[in-house]
Amino acid sequence: MTDWETLNKGKKINKAMKAYLERAKEHDEFMEKQQFEYKIGKRHLANMMGEDPETFTQKDVDRAIEYLFPSGIYDPAARPLMKPPEEVFPTRKAAEFDEAGRPFHFLFYTGSPNFYKLLYDIVENMQDLYRFDDKVRRKKAVPDPNASLNLDATLWVTKDHLEKLLVEKVSDLKYNNFIGAMDRLVALPYSYRHKEFIEKYRKSLSSQRFALEIPKPNYDENGRAYVTTYECLRKSARGVVTIRSPGTGKIIINGKDLTYFADIQPREQVLFPLIFTGMQNSVDVEATIEGGGYTGQSGAIRWGIAWGLRSFVDKDMLDKMHVAGLLTRDYRRRERKKPGQPGARKKSTWKKR
Amino acid sequence: MTRVGRRFSELDGQVCEHTMGCSAMFAHDIYPQHKDPLDHPDYFHVHNLFTVKDLFDARVHYGHKEGSLNEHMKPYLYGSRLGHLIFDLDITAEHLRKALNFAAHIAYRGGVIIFFNRNAQNAHLVEKTALECGEYAHTRFWQGGIFTNSTRQFGAVTRLPDLCIFLNTQNNILNQHTAVRDSAKMLIPTIGIVDTNCSPNIITYPVPGNDDTPVAIELYCKLFKAAILRGKEERKKFLQETE
Numbered sequence: 001m002t003d004w005e006t007l008n009k010g011k012k013i014n015k016a017m018k019a020y021l022e023r024a025k026e027h028d029e030f031m032e033k034q035q036f037e038y039k040i041g042k043r044h045l046a047n048m049m050g051e052d053p054e055t056f057t058q059k060d061v062d063r064a065i066e067y068l069f070p071s072g073i074y075d076p077a078a079r080p081l082m083k084p085p086e087e088v089f090p091t092r093k094a095a096e097f098d099e100a101g102r103p104f105h106f107l108f109y110t111g112s113p114n115f116y117k118l119l120y121d122i123v124e125n126m127q128d129l130y131r132f133d134d135k136v137r138r139k140k141a142v143p144d145p146n147a148s149l150n151l152d153a154t155l156w157v158t159k160d161h162l163e164k165l166l167v168e169k170v171s172d173l174k175y176n177n178f179i180g181a182m183d184r185l186v187a188l189p190y191s192y193r194h195k196e197f198i199e200k201y202r203k204s205l206s207s208q209r210f211a212l213e214i215p216k217p218n219y220d221e222n223g224r225a226y227v228t229t230y231e232c233l234r235k236s237a238r239g240v241v242t243i244r245s246p247g248t249g250k251i252i253i254n255g256k257d258l259t260y261f262a263d264i265q266p267r268e269q270v271l272f273p274l275i276f277t278g279m280q281n282s283v284d285v286e287a288t289i290e291g292g293g294y295t296g297q298s299g300a301i302r303w304g305i306a307w308g309l310r311s312f313v314d315k316d317m318l319d320k321m322h323v324a325g326l327l328t329r330d331y332r333r334r335e336r337k338k339p340g341q342p343g344a345r346k347k348s349t350w351k352k353r
Numbered sequence: 354m355t356r357v358g359r360r361f362s363e364l365d366g367q368v369c370e371h372t373m374g375c376s377a378m379f380a381h382d383i384y385p386q387h388k389d390p391l392d393h394p395d396y397f398h399v400h401n402l403f404t405v406k407d408l409f410d411a412r413v414h415y416g417h418k419e420g421s422l423n424e425h426m427k428p429y430l431y432g433s434r435l436g437h438l439i440f441d442l443d444i445t446a447e448h449l450r451k452a453l454n455f456a457a458h459i460a461y462r463g464g465v466i467i468f469f470n471r472n473a474q475n476a477h478l479v480e481k482t483a484l485e486c487g488e489y490a491h492t493r494f495w496q497g498g499i500f501t502n503s504t505r506q507f508g509a510v511t512r513l514p515d516l517c518i519f520l521n522t523q524n525n526i527l528n529q530h531t532a533v534r535d536s537a538k539m540l541i542p543t544i545g546i547v548d549t550n551c552s553p554n555i556i557t558y559p560v561p562g563n564d565d566t567p568v569a570i571e572l573y574c575k576l577f578k579a580a581i582l583r584g585k586e587e588r589k590k591f592l593q594e595t596e
Contacts, residue, residue, distance in 0.1 A: 016510045016511050102463075103465075106489050107480070109499060109514065110491050111507070120481075124481075
């Protein structure tokens with residue numbers, strides 16, 4: 001009977017699965033070929049560079065490529081490269097369905113199952129909270145005043161982060177829907193009951209990230225604590241800033257005092273982190289700086305001082321410094337001059353005739 | 354007014370009363386000579402899943418206002434009251450039973466069943482139903498080509514559903530869900546709850562009834578879930594026996 005064919009055995013492999021297996025096999029063969037070619041190429045490269053092909057590592061390959069194919073292309077990704085094939089070719093997607101071709105995920109046909117499952121979970125949690133609220137009211141109980149959700153120090157995850165969490169593309173519209181749904185869940189009176197779920201999608205404000213990185217101060221022969229910050233950069237200035245505590249507010253820049261800077265503006269820049277933290281009379285600052293002009297130099301010192309002061313201030317002040325932008329590196333550089341115009345943006349005067 | 358639904362509703366008046374609560378007593382247990390489930394008129398006994406009274410209580414008989422009537426829905430109507438159209442629940446019951454029977458058969462054969470609903474209020478319920486019976490749901494914006502261009506959409510050869518169940522067949526109040534047309538194109542059978550303002554034309558198993566009220570949707574979900582689970586249970590039994 002033909003009707004029974006679909007029921008019998010269950011060993012039959014679906015067309016979708018068959019296609020998937022075929023693709024997998026194709027991919028494996030392709031990767032094997034690429035691996036082989038990579039190995040041969042590496043040996044050739046080693047011979048060209050006059051080195052031992054057996055001990056030629058990926059680092060040596062990169063060096064050799066840079067030497068043999070020097071490139072001034074601005075974007076590093078566009079420069080010639082030779083990487084192992086697993087890094088170059090995208091990894092194969094795992095099968096999303098079983099042998100009968102039935103998808104594993106119940107929202108598979110929506111195209112973005114993980115995102116919609118997340119929305120589903122949000123509603124599920126909301127309904128749970130509604131039910132709980134009803135129960136509390138029916139018992140005429142009062143809500144626990146101590147239990148509440150504190151979300152001051154955290155934000156919703158960004159779109160990129162959410163995409164990484166879900167392993168799916170999330171459009172702006174979908175992201176807004178997600179934020180709206182989450183806000184509704186959080187606004188419910190008993191939302192603390194699903195704290196774990198909510199916090200999975202919260203990211204702490206960045207102040208926390210310094211907690212582990214802040215260096216412990218060293219001690220010199222006089223027993224004074226000091227912290228040295230290397231590579232203080234701003235524009236084309238670069239310098240080294242050392243902060244000593246306790247001190248009297250002495251500032252030494254390249255062997256001179258604050259009058260190293262002739263103008264008021266750069267002096268204010270240097271003093272700003274000290275005044276902001278209220279430590280202008282309790283630490284000494286030594287800085288050596290080179291390159292750049294006075295703006296770049298003062299900016300570099302300012303950042304170096306702020307970065308070094310992290311070791312001497314408490315957590316509250318650290319948060320304030322972060323909010324004030326003291327701990328943010330200024331990566332702006334001079335913009336190049338463009339041909340056909342006198343400056344980076346400036347245009348020559350235009351006259352019709 | 355046509356009266357096609359009489360035979361079934363009179364029959365289930367008797368069946369329902371004495372089979373309610375003892376769903377294990379299937380006809381094929383009594384008559385073992387019925388080997389092929391398709392020979393049996395109601396192999397999974399979906400008749401005892403509901404009564405016309407249940408439909409009435411779930412407000413399935415409420416249609417839309419007179420002005421929005423789709424001409425093709427006329428045969429399923431009982432009449433109009435205070436400007437609102439009322440479905441003939443006897444006809445509805447007959448169609449719903451056919452649909453439930455079909456869904457159970459598809460589940461029995463290991464088919465992929467997908468639930469559709471574009472009403473945000475009922476979307477969660479529908480998704481939950483799909484999850485509970487191990488099937489699929491699509492209650493979101495329909496990206497064109499999911500059926501008609503599936504290989505491109507999913508990036509691989511994909512098995513399409515074997516049955517689409519539409520708990521409402523419209524996108525909004527004006528347009529029909531594109532999936533109705535697309536499943537017709539791809540020869541995927543459809544079950545659709547069609548209200549008085551919807552077109553039953555290209556739906557394989559149209560079920561005339563209210564597609565807005567949450568209570569009604571809840572009832573449909575419950576019924577389809579029960580039918581699908583019965584089909585799956587039988588399938589499991591069959592596979593165990595043949596192994």
